[in-house]
Amino acid sequence: MAKSSRKPSAGDLEGYYVFKAAARAKDKGPRPASEAPPAPAPPPGRSEPTVKGHFRSTAMPTKHEVVCHQCGREFQITGKTTHTFCPQCRTRLEFKEVDIEGEWLQPVLTSGRVRIGPRAVLPDADIVANDIVVEGRVEKGRLRATRELHLHRADALGEEAVLTARDLFLHAGVDLKLGEAYTATNYTVGGSVEGNLTTGGRVHIEAAGGFRGALACPHLSVDEGGGLVGTVKIVPPPPPAPKPDPAPAPKPAPTKPTAAKRRRRGP
């Protein structure tokens, strides 16, 4: 391991300890790197760009999970690349990173990450991406994240905004009424959330989070300090979908017409 065998020199000692502290914090509660909001720009006069740069390059994941927007296949890629092909449906997947600020009207389709910045306004969104981070405002339209969708503020969504995600993160500051317009498999609640929530996936309520309403899911976890008021049903997970047989055996054709007549269809 490069980072343990290399002795930190005096010049990057501070960066080394920053990395160690970050690793310890990560052990307490691992979260995806993309969940962390971008670090605010340091005030002029006390910037430490070398320390930050060192930390970022060391902690960068080498493997990256991709979910095909066409067929839903999940797979890993390693290293940096501009595009790949889905191993299941062969769709070409582009890894464009899109950073939106100001008013944005264009549709976006990428297997990279889209960040809707704090000053961004989308009057009628049409965004499909692997990961979507919303720090701005989406008046209406649809956001579809094949992987993670992060909401960071209370008024992020207008009433006509439609969300679909595999993992929906409702961070601190979010104040949301769940409705039919929001669909996800896994929910992480760090803000204030109300409504009826039924999912076959995981629900996690963080220390600063609160859920009020009716909750039904197979996997529920609540951090110490997290709030939960309402009804809870822990239901067993749905049975795994049967994998399609690559070469199904042909069914023997009925030899007698009478046998075919007697076959019952359904219960």
Ligand SMILES: [Zn+2]
């Ligand atoms: Zn595919």
